Amino acid sequence: MCARLSRGPRAGVSADCHERFAAGFAVVNFEDPTDIGSRTPRPAGVLTSGAMAGPAAIALEPAPASASAPAPAGPGEAAKDRWILSPALDLLLFVGVTFLTVIPWIVSDVLHYPGWYVLVGVAVVNGPHLISTWTRVYIPRGERFRRPVQYWVMPGLVAAFAVANELRGGNGPSLVRSVIFYWASWHFVAQSWGVLRIYQRKHGVVGTLDSRLEKALIFLPALFCVLRRLYTGPWELFGTWVYHVRPPARLVNGCGALVVALACAYLARLVVTARARPLHHYVRPIYLAFNFMGFAMPFLVIRDGTSAFAAAALWHALQYIAIVWLYNRRRYAGGIDAGARLVSWVSQPGRTLPYVGLIAVCAAGVYSLAFAIATVTRTDFQQLAMVFWTGLTLAHYYVDGVIWKTRRYNLKPLG
Numbered sequence: 001m002c003a004r005l006s007r008g009p010r011a012g013v014s015a016d017c018h019e020r021f022a023a024g025f026a027v028v029n030f031e032d033p034t035d036i037g038s039r040t041p042r043p044a045g046v047l048t049s050g051a052m053a054g055p056a057a058i059a060l061e062p063a064p065a066s067a068s069a070p071a072p073a074g075p076g077e078a079a080k081d082r083w084i085l086s087p088a089l090d091l092l093l094f095v096g097v098t099f100l101t102v103i104p105w106i107v108s109d110v111l112h113y114p115g116w117y118v119l120v121g122v123a124v125v126n127g128p129h130l131i132s133t134w135t136r137v138y139i140p141r142g143e144r145f146r147r148p149v150q151y152w153v154m155p156g157l158v159a160a161f162a163v164a165n166e167l168r169g170g171n172g173p174s175l176v177r178s179v180i181f182y183w184a185s186w187h188f189v190a191q192s193w194g195v196l197r198i199y200q201r202k203h204g205v206v207g208t209l210d211s212r213l214e215k216a217l218i219f220l221p222a223l224f225c226v227l228r229r230l231y232t233g234p235w236e237l238f239g240t241w242v243y244h245v246r247p248p249a250r251l252v253n254g255c256g257a258l259v260v261a262l263a264c265a266y267l268a269r270l271v272v273t274a275r276a277r278p279l280h281h282y283v284r285p286i287y288l289a290f291n292f293m294g295f296a297m298p299f300l301v302i303r304d305g306t307s308a309f310a311a312a313a314l315w316h317a318l319q320y321i322a323i324v325w326l327y328n329r330r331r332y333a334g335g336i337d338a339g340a341r342l343v344s345w346v347s348q349p350g351r352t353l354p355y356v357g358l359i360a361v362c363a364a365g366v367y368s369l370a371f372a373i374a375t376v377t378r379t380d381f382q383q384l385a386m387v388f389w390t391g392l393t394l395a396h397y398y399v400d401g402v403i404w405k406t407r408r409y410n411l412k413p414l415g
Contacts, residue, residue, distance in 0.1 A: 082280040084198055084326065093322040094195050095287045098294030100318070101311040105297055108307035115306030116382070119238075122310040122317070123389075127363030129317030130396045132324040134362065135343045136403050142339020150402045158398050159391035166387045176390050177237040178244070183397050184309070188316050189222040192291050194404070195319065198414065199284050213266045214284060220262065221292045224255045225299035234305040238386060242305075323414070325355060330413035366392070 083090045104118045137151055138144050144151065162179075165172030196218055200211050230244050231252050270277070270285060298312040325347075332344035346355040370388045374381040 082202060082278075083283075084195075084202075087280075087283075090283065091286075094319060095283065095290050097318050098290045098297075098315045100314050101294060101297035101302075104307045104311035104314065105302050108302055108304045115238075115304040115310070118304075118307040118310045122314045123367075125317045125321070126313050127367060128356070128359040129313075129320050130392050131359040131362040131366075132321050133396055133399055133403065135324060135328055135359065137399060139362075140337075140340030140343050142337070147402070151399065155395035155399050159395040162390040162394045163387055166390055173240045174243060176394075177240045178242045180390065180393060181237050181242050181309075183394070184312070185222070185226050187397055187400070188295070188312055189219060191316060191320060191323075192222070192294070193218045195323070196284065196287060196291075199287065203278075203281050203284070205281075209269070210266075210284075213262060213269070214288060216262050217259070217266060217288050218291065220255065220259050222295050224252070224259050225295040227252045227255055229299040229308075234303060234308070236305040237309055238306050321359070325352070327413050328355070333413075 084094060104122070107113050107118050107121075108115060136143070162176050165176045193215065196214060197206075200206050200214065205211050227247050231247055231249065235242050235244060266285070266288075270282075294312065294315050298308040302308040302311055328343060328347040329349075332340070332347045335344070335348075337344040342358070345351070346358050366388065367385070370385050371381055373379070374384045377384075
């Protein structure tokens with residue numbers, strides 16, 4: 001999930017993973033980095049200069065740093081420049097989606113159903129979430145063999161590691177579940193940062209004190225939640241032990257105290273700069289609050305390890321589906337692409353249901369394949385489904401890191 005990023009005239013400057021994820025979501029429009037909804041459509045089947053060349057091909061120039069409050073929106077600023085989609089859809093798909101973690105909590109901790117019930121329910125959206133990556137890599141004919149090592153060899157090796165360890169028994173499953181636990185924790189928070197970075201660029205606050213505090217309030221609360229989970233447990237995932245080192249209490253409490261102090265400083269700044277702050281800028285603190293809920297419920301509240309993971313995967317999956325749909329919708333806004341006829345067709349305006357149907361059918365196909373193999377080989381379906389899922393999930397984590405954070409892709413269709 002790591003790559004190299006060009007931030008301007010000098011290419012190849014190393015950057016850490018979460019900065020690259022944010023950079024991949026940072027540029028809004030082919031002509032104007034502050035405009036997301038008015039890019040010039042390209043002819044069908046034609047990619048713009050630098051397309052599929054990655055963030056490095058887009059010299060990302062951050063807004064001038066300033067510690068002052070964000071300037072009020074100008075009279076000509078359109079609503080489309082302030083939101084990813086619209087106020088209602090943003091609050092539903094990107095902000096408030098973490099409230100769904102209450103459902104796994106009720107099923108697991110209140111109604112006391114086994115965690116597998118929660119996991120099966122979440123599989124309805126988790127499968128299409130994994131398939132969403134395919135709409136960018138494996139389904140488009142013009143893309144699937146463009147990078148054979150990154151698209152096939154490495155994901156194959158990662159999936160083989162997961163499958164082999166799941167099947168060999170012993171400490172193999174614990175090793176795989178441990179990798180999933182830590183990699184997923186990073187995977188979830190990196191996506192959260194990417195979405196927030198879109199808002200920061202659309203609001204023109206990149207490089208300001210606001211943006212630095214917000215970045216800290218994305219990563220540090222997530223770190224606190226992970227540390228607290230490692231300190232208190234549960235230490236199992238899908239019924240298998242997760243390898244861990246129990247952190248000292250002072251480290252957990254110190255991280256929590258730092259989060260509280262930064263949150264107080266951020267809230268104080270919101271109060272002090274309230275008169276100069278446009279109303280739509282408050283979506284960012286609201287997003288931070290809901291994002292904390294998205295980590296607190298699985299890592300701090302839900303007591304069953306499987307249900308907890310499913311709760312985090314639920315909001316992450318829905319948010320990811322929306323992000324990839326948005327990317328495809330804007331990438332193929334010029335019409336049908338000869339190298340991606342199916343994906344570009346379902347990504348046209350008015351075809352949201354066919355798009356959702358595509359990823360749902362592909363996910364159902366994978367589930368059906370697992371069921372068929374289990375039936376023919378007389379293998380326990382639950383065990384075989386877990387083997388399939390772990391292999392696909394780790395491969396997804398790797399490929400997702402390639403397509404969002406490398407220098408080879410043009411991610412301007414996102415805000």
